[in-house]
Amino acid sequence: MTGTDAAGLRLAGLLDDYSLEMTGKDVDELTAARDLLAAGTRVNITFLGSEDLSLRLRAAAAVRAQGFTPVPHISARRLSSRAELADFLGALHRAGAADNVFVAGGDPDPHGPFDDALSVIESGLLEPHGVRRVGVAGYPEGHPRIPDPVLWLTLTGKLAALRSRGLAAEVITQFGFDADPVLDWIATVRERGIDAPIRVGVPGPAGLRRLVRYAARLGVATSAGLAQRYGADLLATAGPDDFLRALATDYHPDRHGQVKLHFYTFGGLRATARWISDFRDADDEPTL
Template sequence: MESDAAAAKMAGLLDDHSLEMTGRDVDELTAARDLVPSGTRINITFLAGEDTALRVGAAAAVRAYGFTPVPHISARRLSSRAELAGFLEALRRVGAADNVFVAGGDPAEARGPFEDSLSVIDSGLEQHGVRRVSIAGYPEGHPGIPDHVLWPTLAGKLAALADRGLGGEVITQFGFDADPVLDWIAAVRERGIGVPIRVGVPGPAGVRRLIRYATRLGVATGAGLTRRFGADLPATAGPDGFLRALATDYHPERHGDVKLHFYTFGGLRATTQWINAFRDTTRDESSKQPPGGSS
């Protein structure tokens, strides 16, 4: 059984969680809309093979359903400054430019003038109605960037946002082990960085699919999942163990403002159903606790 304190921390972490979808997931969003709390932040990815109209249409649908759209901007996928300006203005026309997530993106070489997320931040996002920018965090490292570069890069991006009067937050890559995530968050706070952090959580999905995503995001993460399950891979896995460990060892006085961000892998409805069921389960477990804590 969870202790009362861990159950309370779990409830706090689940409150105001965010979700992720692609431009093609509007039907999934429609199916899940009654299961998602009003105002929930929903990130819309910036993938190859999707165009501006598809991304903007998805952001408009998120807003129309009463949620908060957070469109992604992939720096190295942008071919020109005009493309970025056009995208932001299209978002502003549908009321979806306030919040964005900016990342360097998957391509090794930039298609245009933006080499990284900092160059996009420095382009003047605020001139197009942007008020808050999320950036990426890597608790288990980045396969192409050493840690001694990641730390000053993180601080530099947040400083640039502050200089421009923009709010900021960090969304981490998803992981399967709470310890390195919490250690990393503690290290962020020790560096004097106090912005909110959303911990990336893998929604329920096939384990082999999770490994593919994890390996793309970070070799250590993917290898860790393989070691966890060994050769006997189950068909699917949920993040319940990860979340329980996170809630147990999360200490607000040390780790600060922490929430959850669920990567849905195209399964927005399935992830939302899982979150609601998990919340109910943890609430029921807490209500069954004997006075004085766990038994």
Template sequence: MNPLSPSVPTPRTSLLDGFSLEMTGKDVPGLEEAAHLIPPGTRINVTFLGNEDARMRLGAARAVKRLGFRPVPHISARRLGSRADFEDFLGGLRADAAHTDVFAVGGDPARPEGPYPDSLSLIESGLLSAYGVRHIGMAGYPEGHPAIASDVLWAALRKKCAAVADQGLGADVITQFGFDAGPVLDWIERVRGEGITLPVRVGVPGPAGVRRLMGYATRFGVGTSASIARKYGLSLTNLMGTAGPDRFLHALAEGYDQGRHGEVRIHFYTFGGLRATSEWVAGAGPGARS
């Protein structure tokens, strides 16, 4: 049993095979501490935050590579001030052999700081493939986006998939995290109905404090009604508590049908730290001991 959710057995599901993780540029010490718990070759995304500079981002990607994992640096379109900034970052990744996989995202600023308004503009620039990128991650929003209409999100996803295919690049879709497996599975089924066959990595928060999870949910427009909170295992009356993804992953595994949903994996947002998430996965994977 997982001590974070004593009423729910730790899920052992093949969806955890090939899971991926996410870290910030400041998380290198945490990655070094957790490295022995993480399978070699694991994909680790490195975020592109406004309070971190290119040197820190490149250093984190370099650390991921050095420790035997697969770096997936984020590139935030609206945070790039110029084409030169974009090329400098790509050149730095290539110099460190951390350039083959990236995650292209629009980013938080309401107004672009340079010539790239969204992730599609990064892909269509041709610079990613020119600098040796071979696989591009793109964002998916099962519960929508607080600032972007649903029809715009779907149109953008279709265009990005077409642009990636035209360039002969590999790709996958990583979803925003959520607390309710139902909308996620429904969204993946619609993705397949749109003719998109790319692998989908479902965003899941690793074990973290309830207050922190609720804060991130508010920031990113994730549903947190009382019923959804109970379903996930969050206690809105005990914000000092901690919650893990056990219930969510049980529901996801129970509802998952490969024929309808295609290839699905898990992407962990490590809000509670890389070690806490890595320890949880080490005890939850299909090969874990009882």
């Protein structure tokens, strides 16, 4: 088998069982993309400050009703009380959508008793409401406001807390545009003895101006060269073709462990699902 063939097989494996994101307002987009997604696809539902509990619950119920796996987000600092967290989890449980959640600290100052994701994990409220698997964030290129040593302590602390509570864990990374720092970070994760599955954040197809804006806001280190990499036209749309192929070329399961992909749908859920389907079809075509 040639190196190109091996990379192609690794790329196919990475694209198997990918996950993606939606907001509470994207139910129609999900419905439009239904035929493009495999049954059971994990769909993360973001916890936006502009969306209320009922909107998030309707989205989670719609994901489940259409045959996919809902992964509701919990933003620790946006919660005003333990009661609000318990109410949210209880409603998810009644909707059959509490098995999988993603817990993040969130951007604002704390609105209540939860300072970070770890405080939600240690609240004791997840397990009795049916949560079985918890996703936590990883930052291959660092965080604009948190030093790297703190990020490592935070990641290991969250994973240790989940393990002690008998909860399965996975890490979903911030998106990036260069595969090298992502793979180097994953290798370091494994060297530190962390064996949790990792989903690499991938920016779905979107306008360059939007990608640059999100990258700058979230502190993605490679954002400065984004326009040069894809071209000077900020009105153009870019897909993650090169990123995925570079990732597959240098990804080695024996070194990097279990890795899958998580698509951030900046350009729309249906557009992202269509792009993935077209990319997979094109990648499967034989070359002459």
